[in-house]
Amino acid sequence: xSFINYSTREINCKIVYYGPGLxxxxxxxxxIYDKTxxxxxxxxxxxxxxxxxxxFFDFMPLKLGEIKGFKxxxxxxxxxxxxxxxxxxxxILKGADGVVFVADSQVDRMxxxxxxxxxxRDNLQEHGYDLDTIPLVLQYNKRDLPDIVPVxxxxxxxxxxxxxxxxxxxxxxxxxxxxxxxxxxxIIIKLKG
Amino acid sequence: xxxLFWFSDEGILNKFESELDRLKIESNAKATFLIDKNGQxxxxxxxxxxxxKTSIGALVAGNVAATGGLANLLGEKEFxxxxxxxxxxxxxxxxxxxxxxxxxxxxxSTSLGLIRLRVKKSLKVFERLLIELEKNATQGDKENxxxxxxxxxxxxxxxxxxx
Numbered sequence: 289x290s291f292i293n294y295s296t297r298e299i300n301c302k303i304v305y306y307g308p309g310l311x312x313x314x315x316x317x318x319x320i321y322d323k324t325x326x327x328x329x330x331x332x333x334x335x336x337x338x339x340x341x342x343x344f345f346d347f348m349p350l351k352l353g354e355i356k357g358f359k360x361x362x363x364x365x366x367x368x369x370x371x372x373x374x375x376x377x378x379x380i381l382k383g384a385d386g387v388v389f390v391a392d393s394q395v396d397r398m399x400x401x402x403x404x405x406x407x408x409r410d411n412l413q414e415h416g417y418d419l420d421t422i423p424l425v426l427q428y429n430k431r432d433l434p435d436i437v438p439v440x441x442x443x444x445x446x447x448x449x450x451x452x453x454x455x456x457x458x459x460x461x462x463x464x465x466x467x468x469x470x471x472x473x474x475i476i477i478k479l480k481g
Numbered sequence: 482x483x484x485l486f487w488f489s490d491e492g493i494l495n496k497f498e499s500e501l502d503r504l505k506i507e508s509n510a511k512a513t514f515l516i517d518k519n520g521q522x523x524x525x526x527x528x529x530x531x532x533x534k535t536s537i538g539a540l541v542a543g544n545v546a547a548t549g550g551l552a553n554l555l556g557e558k559e560f561x562x563x564x565x566x567x568x569x570x571x572x573x574x575x576x577x578x579x580x581x582x583x584x585x586x587x588x589x590s591t592s593l594g595l596i597r598l599r600v601k602k603s604l605k606v607f608e609r610l611l612i613e614l615e616k617n618a619t620q621g622d623k624e625n626x627x628x629x630x631x632x633x634x635x636x637x638x639x640x641x642x643x644x
Contacts, residue, residue, distance in 0.1 A: 291517065292626075300521050330533065330535045331535075333540065335543075344547070349536075355630055355638065358626055382518075382546065473635050476630065480630060
C-alpha cells in the first residue's frame with residue numbers, strides 16, 4: 289500500500305517485478321539504475337548469490353517529480369525467480385502497489401512463465417490482493433533472441449485482463465522505461481479511485 | 482491500517498521524532514529510526530544525514546519479514562527483537578505493536594543492556610502514539626490529492642530522468 293506522508297508531503301509506492309528465473313527482472317532494474325540521474329536515485333541493493341542469481345530481492349528507490357506539491361517516490365523491488373525461493377517471493381509482494389510481470393519470450397520458457405504467473409496469483413491472494421484488480425503491466429522480454437514465442441501467443445496465454453504489455457530487450461533497455469512509466473501510471477490512477 | 486499510514490497530523494509525527502531523539506540520547510546510541518513493515522521511513526532521530534535511510538529501511542524490513550517467516554515455520558508468532566553485532570557498530574531491531582519497526586544503531590560507547598532497557602521504555606510510548614495515530618486515521622478528513630490529476634501530470638513525473 290502506498291505511504292502518504294502529509295507532513296513531509298511525500299508519496300511512496302512499491303512496484304514489484306515478478307517473473308520466472310532468469311527472465312530479466314534484475315536487468316530491468318539495473319538498466320533503470322544506470323540511466324537515471326544520480327540525484328534521483330538511491331543505492332541499488334542486490335541480495336544475490338555468488339552466481340548473480342537473486343537470493344532475496346533487488347531494491348532501488350527512484351525519485352520522480354511532484355504531483356500537487358507531493359514528491360513522488362517509487363521503490364522498485366524484484367523477487368527471486370527460482371521456484372525454490374517461494375517463501376521470499378511471498379514476503380516481497382507484501383505491500384506492493386503494482387506488479388510488472390516479466391515474461392521470458394523464449395519458447396522453452398513458456399511453461400516457466402505460466403507457472404510463475406499462477407504463483408503470482410497465489411501469493412497475491414495470500415496477502416489479500418487480487419491479480420484481477422491489482423495494477424499490472426506485462427513485459428515480454430528477450431525479443432532479440434531466436435526461437436521466441438509470437439507476441440500474440442504470449443498475449444493469449446498471459447494477458448487475460450487485457451492490460452498494457454510491452455516487448456522488451458531489458459539488457460539493452462528496450463521497453464524498460466515504457467514498462468516502468470505504465471505501471472507508475474496504473475498505480476496513480478488506482479490511487480485516484 | 483496494516484500497511485497504510487496517512488500522516489495528516491504533523492503533531493503526531495513530531496511526537497514520534499522527539500521520542501526517537503530521547504531514546505538516542507538516553508541510551509547513548511548513534512541513531513534511531515522508525516519504519517513501517519514495508520520499509521518506509523516514518524521518522525528518525527536528529528543528525529542522521531550520513532545514513533542511507535531508504536536502504537536501511539528496505540533491508541531491515543526485509544530482515545524482519547524473513548525472520549517473521551522463520552518464526553512462523555517454528556510455530557512462533559514472531560521474533561520481536563533482532564540484534565546484529567558488528568565489529569564496531571551494532572543494530573538493535575524491535576517490533577512496535579507488530580506494525581512498526583524501531584531501529585537503534587549503536588557502538589561501544591554504550592551497552593546492549595542499556596539499549597534494551599531504554600528501548601523497552603520507548604516501545605510503550607510508541608505503542609501509545611500508534612493508538613493515537615490510528616484514531617486520527619479513522620476520522621477520514623484527508624484531502625484527496627489524486628482526485629483531479631490528469632494524464633499530463635503523470636507524464637510530467639517522468640520528465641526528470643531516464644527516457
